[in-house]
Amino acid sequence: MRSRGMLTLGFALLVGLASGQAASASTTFAPKTAVATPTPSATPTTTSPAEDEGEGGDPANEVNVPLASTLAAPNFQMPFPCGQSWTGNSSNSSAHRSYEIDWNRGSTADADLGDTVVAAAAGTVVISAHQGSTNGYGNLVKIDHGGGYTSFYAHLNSRAVSAGARVSQGQKIGTLGKTSKPGNNISPHLHFEIRNGASYPSNIRKAVFNGVTFGYPNQTLTSKNCGGGGSTPGNPHTAASVCGSGYKVIDSAALGTSGTVYLTYNSSSKSNCVATIKKTSLGTKTAASAYLEVQGKTRATDSGSFTYYAGPVRASAAGKCVKWGGKAGTATYNSPFEHCG
Numbered sequence: 001m002r003s004r005g006m007l008t009l010g011f012a013l014l015v016g017l018a019s020g021q022a023a024s025a026s027t028t029f030a031p032k033t034a035v036a037t038p039t040p041s042a043t044p045t046t047t048s049p050a051e052d053e054g055e056g057g058d059p060a061n062e063v064n065v066p067l068a069s070t071l072a073a074p075n076f077q078m079p080f081p082c083g084q085s086w087t088g089n090s091s092n093s094s095a096h097r098s099y100e101i102d103w104n105r106g107s108t109a110d111a112d113l114g115d116t117v118v119a120a121a122a123g124t125v126v127i128s129a130h131q132g133s134t135n136g137y138g139n140l141v142k143i144d145h146g147g148g149y150t151s152f153y154a155h156l157n158s159r160a161v162s163a164g165a166r167v168s169q170g171q172k173i174g175t176l177g178k179t180s181k182p183g184n185n186i187s188p189h190l191h192f193e194i195r196n197g198a199s200y201p202s203n204i205r206k207a208v209f210n211g212v213t214f215g216y217p218n219q220t221l222t223s224k225n226c227g228g229g230g231s232t233p234g235n236p237h238t239a240a241s242v243c244g245s246g247y248k249v250i251d252s253a254a255l256g257t258s259g260t261v262y263l264t265y266n267s268s269s270k271s272n273c274v275a276t277i278k279k280t281s282l283g284t285k286t287a288a289s290a291y292l293e294v295q296g297k298t299r300a301t302d303s304g305s306f307t308y309y310a311g312p313v314r315a316s317a318a319g320k321c322v323k324w325g326g327k328a329g330t331a332t333y334n335s336p337f338e339h340c341g
Contacts, residue, residue, distance in 0.1 A: 056097060057135045058200040061126040061142070062163035074121035074145045077169060077225035078209050079103070079153060079192055081116055083248035084223050088192075088207075091217035095136065097201040101214065103176075103190040113188040114338065115176045116251050117153055118169075118225055120194075120209075121145050125165045130179065137191070138179025143167065147196075154191035155179050170225045171254050235282055235308055239264055243273035243312045250339065251324075258329030261290060263322075263339065270318035272339070275311035276326035283307050290326040295337055299323070 080086055080103070088101040096102075106112045120143075127142035139156035157177025161167055178188040197203035207214040210224045239249055239262035247264035254260055259278040266273070276290040289303035290311035297320075300313050310326060321340035325333045 063126050076120045078223040079120045080223045081250045087220040089218045098204045099206045101192045109187045112176050116172050117174045119167045119171050119173050120151050122169045125161045125163050128159050128163045133181050136180045141173050150195045152193040237308050239275045242275040247273050253333040255328040256331035261326035263324045272317045272322050273312045273314040274324045277309050288328045293323040295321045
């Protein structure tokens with residue numbers, strides 16, 4: 001009986017070893033599935049504040065971009081139009097990890113809702129989607145800047161770019177909002193991150209704007225994401241110089257490769273001004289236009305054949321919303337009523 005029991009045990013061990021070897025072989029030779037982004041780091045054993053609020057993570061890219069050879073960091077600027085002052089905070093939200101920043105500038109909770117958000121540096125949009133219940137990012141735009149650097153723009157009210165689009169520094173990518181996962185009620189703000197590398201969350205880097213590291217945990221800064229005050233390489237004119245003294249760029253829209261239309265504002269006179277700055281056929285008269293419409297008033301337009309720019313089109317807009325836009329080449333931009341007050 002003892003001998004028979006030992007034989008039975010030995011047979012069981014052999015079967016177990018054979019099964020283990022089979023499982024190991026299956027694991028070794030199973031085809032690997034390609035993924036768009038590196039696998040996130042292991043889930044911690046304790047629940048973090050970010051997980052409590054459902055905000056955070058490493059969402060997969062919607063498109064792939066070639067790995068850039070450069071290792072230099074982009075010259076990041078603030079994710080807001082030139083001349084605007086915003087207060088960044090990295091400590092108020094229990095959902096934050098390391099160097100993430102929440103931005104606001106208004107005196108009331110909803111004052112910033114719908115304000116323009118722009119690209120902190122040029123790159124390719126790899127995510128433009130509402131994350132739904134996946135995480136707390138809500139409407140998210142993620143831009144790949146090359147060299148492993150990416151930037152995140154979360155909780156957007158609306159997205160103005162699609163995955164795969166190439167964007168320039170200072171280009172409008174969406175509007176500030178308060179979108180998140182269902183049931184996560186937050187006040188309007190822009191959640192902003194700069195990342196480098198693949199291991200989340202250790203890949204979240206300190207934000208550097210215009211060559212200067214953000215003053216963590218809180219700092220108020222004025223955006224220098226100006227494109228030279230609305231300038232174009234090779235074009236001696238800028239939106240600021242065309243509109244005149246006191247006007248600063250507050251919004252812009254790319255007109256394909258042919259130009260950019262700029263909305264400027266003079267805080268002293270409470271006036272807006274629009275100018276379309278050409279990028280191509282400089283010095284040669286080609287069709288271009290710029291317009292400005294104050295809510296409740298007739299639209300003013302400057303349209304024709306111009307060598308360098310269309311405009312300026314100015315109007316007093318105290319306490320009013322404005323529509324603005326323009327055309328260069330075959331590209332046209334028309335805004336909704338916005339920038340009220």
